[in-house]
Amino acid sequence: MNKKEIEKWIGGDESASEMLSRVSSMRPFLFPPPLHRVPLRVGNVVELVGPSPSAKTHILIHAAITSVLPKCYGGLDHLVLFLDLDCRFDIARFSQLLIHRITQHGTDSYDKTLYALCMARFLYVRCYDSFEFLHTLRTLHCRLEKEKEVHGVGVHLLMIDSIGAFHWMDRASMFLSQRENSKKKLFLQTMSEAVVQNIRKLLQVHPMLIIATKSVVFGNRYSTASNDVKVNMEEGCSKNVARNHQNFQYREYMPSVWQSFVTHRILVRSSDEHPVTTNYQNSSFYLLEWLLPRLSFPDKIVVKDAGVFVDS
Amino acid sequence: MAPLESLEKEYPLIDSNFQSFCASHGIFSVEDFLLHDLDALLSFTDNHSTSQTLKQGIDQLISIIDALHPPLLNGLQLLEDAQRNKHVLSTGCEGIDALLRGGLREGQLTELVGSSSSGKTQACLLSASTVVAKHKSSVIYLDTGNSFSPQRIAHFVGQSSGHIFGNQADHMLKKVLDRIICYSVFDVYHMFDVLHQLKINLRSEIVKSNQHVRLLIVDSISSLITPILGGSGPQGHALMISAGFLLKKLAHEHNIAVLVTNHVVGGDDGISKPAMGESWKSVPHVRILLSRDCGSNVCDISILKHPSMVCHLIRKFLYDVVYVS
Numbered sequence: 001m002n003k004k005e006i007e008k009w010i011g012g013d014e015s016a017s018e019m020l021s022r023v024s025s026m027r028p029f030l031f032p033p034p035l036h037r038v039p040l041r042v043g044n045v046v047e048l049v050g051p052s053p054s055a056k057t058h059i060l061i062h063a064a065i066t067s068v069l070p071k072c073y074g075g076l077d078h079l080v081l082f083l084d085l086d087c088r089f090d091i092a093r094f095s096q097l098l099i100h101r102i103t104q105h106g107t108d109s110y111d112k113t114l115y116a117l118c119m120a121r122f123l124y125v126r127c128y129d130s131f132e133f134l135h136t137l138r139t140l141h142c143r144l145e146k147e148k149e150v151h152g153v154g155v156h157l158l159m160i161d162s163i164g165a166f167h168w169m170d171r172a173s174m175f176l177s178q179r180e181n182s183k184k185k186l187f188l189q190t191m192s193e194a195v196v197q198n199i200r201k202l203l204q205v206h207p208m209l210i211i212a213t214k215s216v217v218f219g220n221r222y223s224t225a226s227n228d229v230k231v232n233m234e235e236g237c238s239k240n241v242a243r244n245h246q247n248f249q250y251r252e253y254m255p256s257v258w259q260s261f262v263t264h265r266i267l268v269r270s271s272d273e274h275p276v277t278t279n280y281q282n283s284s285f286y287l288l289e290w291l292l293p294r295l296s297f298p299d300k301i302v303v304k305d306a307g308v309f310v311d312s
Numbered sequence: 313m314a315p316l317e318s319l320e321k322e323y324p325l326i327d328s329n330f331q332s333f334c335a336s337h338g339i340f341s342v343e344d345f346l347l348h349d350l351d352a353l354l355s356f357t358d359n360h361s362t363s364q365t366l367k368q369g370i371d372q373l374i375s376i377i378d379a380l381h382p383p384l385l386n387g388l389q390l391l392e393d394a395q396r397n398k399h400v401l402s403t404g405c406e407g408i409d410a411l412l413r414g415g416l417r418e419g420q421l422t423e424l425v426g427s428s429s430s431g432k433t434q435a436c437l438l439s440a441s442t443v444v445a446k447h448k449s450s451v452i453y454l455d456t457g458n459s460f461s462p463q464r465i466a467h468f469v470g471q472s473s474g475h476i477f478g479n480q481a482d483h484m485l486k487k488v489l490d491r492i493i494c495y496s497v498f499d500v501y502h503m504f505d506v507l508h509q510l511k512i513n514l515r516s517e518i519v520k521s522n523q524h525v526r527l528l529i530v531d532s533i534s535s536l537i538t539p540i541l542g543g544s545g546p547q548g549h550a551l552m553i554s555a556g557f558l559l560k561k562l563a564h565e566h567n568i569a570v571l572v573t574n575h576v577v578g579g580d581d582g583i584s585k586p587a588m589g590e591s592w593k594s595v596p597h598v599r600i601l602l603s604r605d606c607g608s609n610v611c612d613i614s615i616l617k618h619p620s621m622v623c624h625l626i627r628k629f630l631y632d633v634v635y636v637s
Contacts, residue, residue, distance in 0.1 A: 052593040053617045087560045088597050090619035091390040119387035126564070128557050132382055134346045138374075139381045147384075168591060169557075172550030194347045201351075215594045 025156065025207065029076060031063055033310040034288050034301045038264060042156055042207040045261055047163070049214045049250065050268035055286050055303045056213040057086075059268070060159050061094050062308045063211060065101050067157045068121040070114070073102070079147060079155040081140075081208075084126045085133060085165035094122065100306045123147060123155070130166045130191050137198035144206050158199075160212035166191075167253060192255040199261075212262075216250040265292035271300060285311065315341045323372050329362060330369035345373055394419070397567045401527060404442030404468065405435055407613050408600065413621075416569040418526060420619075421560055421595065424573045425586040426602035431611055432573040433459045435602070436531045439571060441468040444491045445484075449526040452510060453494040454503060456535045460494050491523070500536045500551055507558050514566045525568055528559070532573040534587045541588070549591055556595035572596070586616075593617075 014022070028039035040046065048056050064082060069075025082089065098118055102110045127133040148154045170188045199210065252259065271285040283305075289298040300311040316334060319326045319342075337353060339345050350370070357366040385393075400414035409415045416422050416439065424432045437460070440451045453460060469485050497503045514525065530536075537555065540548040563570045574592075576584040586592075586599070593599075599616035615621060 051590070057619070086594055087557065087564065088594075088619060090597070091387060091394050093620035094387065095391055096620065116388060119391065122387035124385045124387070124390055125382055127382055128561050131343055131346060135377060135381050138346065139378050142378070143381075143384050162594065165594070166553075168546055168549040168553045171546040190347055194349075197349060216590060 025154075032066055032074070034059060034299055034308055035063060035266075036310075037290055037295055037299070038293060040209055040264065042209050043203060044263045045210045045212065046264040046266065047212050047214055047262045048266050048268060049216065049291075050286075051216045051250075051270075054268040054270060055284070055301065055308065056215070056268055057089070057161055058303050058308050059288075059301075060161055060211060060213065061097055064094070064122060064157070064159060065098050065118070068118045069101065070117075073114070076156065078153045078157070079121045079123060079151055080157045080159065081123045081125070081144070081155050082159045082161065083133070083136065084124060084161055086162050087126055087128065089124070089126070089161065091124075095119065096305075097307050121151060121153070130170055130195075133166070134191070134194055134198065137195065137202060140202055141205055155206060156208055158202075158208045158210045160210065162213040162215050163258065164214050164254060189255045189257070193257050196257050196261045214254065262292070264290075267291050268301075316345075319373075319376070323376070325365070325369045325372040327369075330366060333357070333360065333366055333369075342373070342377065346377065350374075399526075399567075401439075401443050401569050402446055403435065403439040404446075404472070405438055407611065408435065411600070411613055411615060412598065412618075416527070416571060417597075418567045418569045419564050420597035421556070421563055421570045421572065422598040422600065423586075423596035424571065424600050424602060425576060425616070426573075426604075427576045427584065430602040430604045432602060433531055434464070436529050436571060436573060437461060437464045438468050439527065440492050440529060441465045441488055442472070443527045443569075444488045445469060445472060447526055449524045450491045450493060451527045451529065452525055453492055454497045454506060454528075454530045455494055456497050456503075456530070456532055458496065459531065462489060465489060465492065497530075497536065500540055500555065503530070503533075503536055503555065504558070507555075507562065511558075511562060514562070525566065528562065528568050528570045530559075530570075530572040532575060534574040537588055537592075552588065552592060553595070556592070560595075 026042060028041035030036055030039050035046075048059060050056050060082070064080045066074070067076045067078055067080045069077070071077045098115065099110055102114055102118075125136050127136055144155050167188070170191050171186075173187045202208075203210075267289045268286050269289075271287045283302050286301050286303070287298040288301050289295070302309050302311045316326055316331050316339070320328075320331070334340070334345070337348065337356065339348055339353075354367065354370060357363040357370070360366055398417055398419040400412075400417050402409055402415040403412075412422075424435060426432045436453075440453055443449060443451055465488065466485050469488050470481065473481065473484055495506050497506060510525075510528075533555070537548075537552045540551055542548065559570050559572070562568055575587050577587045579585045586601075596617070598618050601614045601616050603612045603614075604610065605612075
């Protein structure tokens with residue numbers, strides 16, 4: 001072994017601080033409640049399932065605020081990208097919750113520079129159809145690089161609200177129907193495969209945690225307007241009915257390529273004990289339950305003006 | 313989007329050779345290209361004699377795509393847009409305004425749900441006349457059941473300008489009616505036609521600020537959508553969701569408040585629920601339920617869904633101005 005090789009071997013690949021920053025970004029981290037039960041790490045894909053409304057977007061906003069806040073404020077100190085496929089995101093609500101969060105740690109007159117820093121770290125793209133979504137995913141790499149340079153921190157959290165937004169449009173799409181190869185596959189499948197593939201590629205260069213919401217599009221036949229979920233469905237159509245305990249069922253409608261991409265799954269639904277129909281202290285109650293990994297106890301969560309909390 | 317042939321003129325790299333290469337992989341348009349695995353495509357070029365130019369063509373296509381992407385905004389820019397461009401429009405009905413903290417928000421899709429004769433159309437007509445009179449702007453009114461009533465509008469205008477008489481009142485009424493553009497629409501395809509035409513008009517006539525459209529009403533959207541929802545195919549639902557996205561896109565890009573009405577249907581256990589099912593639920597920003605006991609003037613308004621309000625149901629009893637005739 002010549003001297004050069006030995007020097008290279010001793011020299012090592014990276015400095016301790018480089019290693020620390022690399023390792024700490026890969027290390028699992030805990031979100032504050034309501035997502036506190038299971039540690040998550042970059043590369044995980046979390047799916048939040050629930051009927052509309054079930055505070056899914058609220059939970060996303062909550063997690064987003066945690067991510068953009070600096071470490072000394074209990075945050076994770078990085079950028080968040082919010083892909084709005086439902087086109088219903090309300091920035092005023094985000095700003096309101098952010099101010100609530102900041103003032104918890106200080107006085108009533110909140111820190112304007114901290115506020116501006118957090119708002120600037122929240123990145124947002126809105127897509128009106130599947131092709132725009134695909135477009136966005138394809139071009140995200142360069143744009144995320146640019147943002148990383150500007151802010152000095154990278155995007156570690158990608159949110160998709162909601163992944164099934166274009167389901168019906170894609171299902172009915174005639175876009176590949178004239179082609180020969182379309183007979184083998186539905187457009188819906190092709191699209192999902194392309195989406196998952198693009199996200200996978202993106203994750204290789206930008207390690208991120210993904211949280212996607214999914215609304216239940218196949219309503220339960222035996223549901224009512226106020227109490228959509230608390231129903232028992234008959235055994236008959238159990239072929240592709242996902243089952244959870246005895247009292248809630250939703251139909252899986254995403255293609256299998258997405259289903260196998262998901263690593264964690266959370267179910268949100270309205271709580272029976274405090275029905276959302278009562279105006280109970282200006283807040284609404286939901287149950288949050290981990291389906292993957294399966295945790296047997298559901299958390300009761302409360303949505304108030306000030307944000308999302310776990311009800312003890 | 314564009315077929316590859318149409319790009320040839322502008323971008324010489326996308327020549328017939330490149331097109332035939334793409335066609336051999338089933339790529340005929342930019343959409344096909346988006347769906348295709350890029351790395352696989354790049355590795356295929358290696359087997360070709362002209363791999364260098366093919367790769368350049370692919371790079372060219374990627375740069376075309378890059379230029380088209382939807383914008384990436386940060387929270388500050390979003391908030392600035394919301395504060396500058398997305399105003400709140402009064403509906404003229406105190407109960408609804410109080411509940412919604414001021415009224416309908418531009419850029420949002422608000423849905424009024426209620427059984428027959430619960431006051432949905434009245435609320436639409438009142439909002440139309442209020443927005444025109446108060447905000448000096450135009451209103452697009454899609455009427456699906458011949459329920460648009462100029463007499464009602466005249467009544468509302470008369471009510472709000474009680475101290476003006478004679479010619480002046482007529483003049484004012486004429487001005488208001490001039491600015492409510494009403495379309496009779498009887499099927500969903502006609503609605504798409506009208507909305508697409510509106511989109512084109514709005515894009516080309518941005519400068520005409522005195523005719524600025526700020527409110528779009530579809531009364532009722534459910535009577536257009538429910539007939540196409542039956543059957544086993546996904547086409548009906550696809551049209552419904554596309555209509556939702558088209559309305560939201562119009563609302564967001566042109567800062568228009570969109571107000572649609574929906575009827576209620578009986579649930580399985582006798583409790584009525586909004587029509588159009590579970591998939592529609594995730595379309596509107598705001599859902600308001602109107603209900604009225606038979607023969608009374610008391611209107612019950614509640615919020616089923618709101619992006620920034622927590623409580624999903626607030627009950628308010630009020631003597632609604634809508635019913636005073």
